[in-house]
Amino acid sequence: xxxxxxxxxxxxxxxxxxxxxxxxxxxxxxxxxxxxxxxxxxxxxxxxxxxxxxxxxxxxxxxxxxxxxxxxxxxxxxxxxxxxxxxxxxxxxxxxxxxxxxxxxxxxxxxxxxxxxxxxxxxxxxxxxxxxxxxxxxxxxxxxxxxxxxxxxxxxxxxxxxxxxxxxxxxxxxxxxxxxxxxxxxxxxxxxxxxxxxxxxxxxxxxxxxxxxxxxxxxxxxxxxxxxxxxxxxxxxxxxxxxxxxxxxxxxxxxxxxxxxxxxxxxxxxxxxxxxxxxxxxxxxxxxxxxxxxxxxxxxxxxxxxxxxxxxxxxxxxxxxxxxxxxxxxxxxxxxxxxxxxxxxxxxxxxxxxxxxxxxxxxxxxxxxxxxxxxx
Ligand code: SF4
Ligand code: SF4
Numbered sequence: 001x002x003x004x005x006x007x008x009x010x011x012x013x014x015x016x017x018x019x020x021x022x023x024x025x026x027x028x029x030x031x032x033x034x035x036x037x038x039x040x041x042x043x044x045x046x047x048x049x050x051x052x053x054x055x056x057x058x059x060x061x062x063x064x065x066x067x068x069x070x071x072x073x074x075x076x077x078x079x080x081x082x083x084x085x086x087x088x089x090x091x092x093x094x095x096x097x098x099x100x101x102x103x104x105x106x107x108x109x110x111x112x113x114x115x116x117x118x119x120x121x122x123x124x125x126x127x128x129x130x131x132x133x134x135x136x137x138x139x140x141x142x143x144x145x146x147x148x149x150x151x152x153x154x155x156x157x158x159x160x161x162x163x164x165x166x167x168x169x170x171x172x173x174x175x176x177x178x179x180x181x182x183x184x185x186x187x188x189x190x191x192x193x194x195x196x197x198x199x200x201x202x203x204x205x206x207x208x209x210x211x212x213x214x215x216x217x218x219x220x221x222x223x224x225x226x227x228x229x230x231x232x233x234x235x236x237x238x239x240x241x242x243x244x245x246x247x248x249x250x251x252x253x254x255x256x257x258x259x260x261x262x263x264x265x266x267x268x269x270x271x272x273x274x275x276x277x278x279x280x281x282x283x284x285x286x287x288x289x290x291x292x293x294x295x296x297x298x299x300x301x302x303x304x305x306x307x308x309x310x311x312x313x314x315x316x317x318x319x320x321x322x323x324x325x326x327x328x329x330x331x332x333x334x335x336x337x338x339x340x341x342x343x344x345x346x347x348x349x350x351x352x353x354x355x356x357x358x359x360x361x362x363x364x365x366x367x368x369x370x371x372x373x374x375x376x
Contacts (some may be wrong), residue, residue: 002295010129011168012211018134020073021110025082029262029319031306035080038263039277041160044071049116051141052148053206056276057089066096070103072270074350075243075286077107077212079294081264083314087114092124100133107131112137116151120159125166136167139174139204143186153190164197172200175221175227175257177248181206184220191227202226203311205247219327242281243314252306257319260297262316264289274302275310 007012029037043064047057076084080261084104091097092115104111108220112135113128124145128136140156141149173194175187191201203224205216216224246253259265260282266272272289273279274297284293308314324330 007166007168009046013035014168018110021134025110026319028080028082031261033258033323034294035082036076036264036294037081037319038083038085038312039076039081039266040085040087040312041069041072041076041266042088042268043091043097043269045089045102046093047088048093048118049150051151056087059369061089061268063094063096065199066099067280068270069100069341072266073100073103073107073109075289076264077109079289079291081109081111083112083113090116090119092119097126101128101131103135106135110134117159120162122166123163124157125162129166129168129293133169133173135170137172137174139176139179140190141176141186142183143189144192146182147375148181153186153193156191160193160197160199163199170200173203174202176204176206177224178206178216184223186215188223188226189230191230192292195230201227201230204311216248221248239242242318243311247309248308253308255305255314257302257308257313258298258304258309258317258320259302259310259313260300261294262298262320263313275313277308277310278302278304278324279341 025037028035035221036204045056045058045061046058046063047054050057050059073084086097086100091113094100097113097291099112101113107332111131111133111217113133114137115137117140138159139151141151141155144151145152145155160173173190175190177184181187187203191203243253243255257274259278260272263282264272264277265275266286268277270286272286273283273292274281282293282297302308318329
């Protein structure tokens with residue numbers, strides 16, 4: 001792709017390629033439960049900020065050497081991983097992050113970075129473009145910095161404008177609710193600003209250590225609903241309905257957490273954990289992690305599941321819910337959102353709820369995407 005093309009065009013072209021790879025990834029995940037869908041890989045635990053609610057950073061750890069990280073990516077590729085998310089700490093503090101992203105892409109895996117955004121400059125964004133980054137997510141906690149978090153729109157707005165002008169990868173802005181954040185309205189203003197700049201806006205629920213949530217206040221729930229109204233993708237409705245609707249009311253969810261199987265958290269020491277909130281389980285070195293471990297953890301019932309807020313694990317669980325119970329999943333989705341149901345949900349319901357349509361659709365999708373039914 002020549003440098004003479006404007007960013008807007010390059011972004012569109014790359015977006016089309018990314019969506020194609022995502023469709024293949026989704027088809028593989030639907031065809032088989034035997035590989036990880038998302039892996040969080042930690043290249044550095046050190047962070048340049050110190051958010052009061054965070055238990056996932058320190059202020060001294062050195063970066064994990066590039067060769068070690070590349071070896072971890074190779075091991076994850078051999079397990080069939082489809083998405084690797086680099087977080088931390090602050091991943092942009094890693095001096096060889098671009099080489100790591102290139103390596104992930106060479107192994108045919110989607111590359112995502114979660115950052116606090118402080119180190120972004122136009123030049124840094126261009127380097128991430130060249131490295132082949134697919135997604136970048138920034139979490140913004142408030143409008144002005146306070147003693148809980150420095151991740152504020154006031155500080156980061158310039159970074160967002162640079163992203164809008166230069167990024168060829170997809171950008172998601174996540175705002176948060178709960179956990180004692182003093183101004184819930186901030187989350188709505190952040191989500192609106194994200195949409196205004198052409199980004200995806202999501203909202204997360206702050207969790208206590210252990211991954212569970214306190215019920216939101218009435219005002220927080222109102223803000224939460226308003227943010228959901230800003231993004232009407234099938235996914236936002238499905239995700240909202242399946243998990244967060246209960247959590248915002250402090251009610252438990254009935255679901256099967258597939259952490260350790262469809263989702264892995266690989267810490268800076270190279271150990272596999274269920275997730276960032278359940279370090280130590282199973283705590284096995286990635287070198288020793290086998291398909292037998294993936295299968296065992298697929299079945300393991302996690303006691304922390306009912307009140308869990310770890311949304312990336314909910315997302316991977318939704319794929320298996322759809323795969324195993326397409327009729328129930330779609331019926332529940334379409335009924336619960338009723339008239340607000342997006343057209344994509346109604347189309348999927350028509351395609352998948354009728355057995356004959358479903359068989360035809362699956363055959364066609366797998367053939368078009370070049371995926372074997374028994375793919376690992
Ligand atoms: S920026 Fe992220 S990793 Fe750093 S302290 Fe805040 S929440 Fe934790
Ligand atoms: S339910 Fe799963 S994702 Fe949630 S805290 Fe427990 S192990 Fe982690």
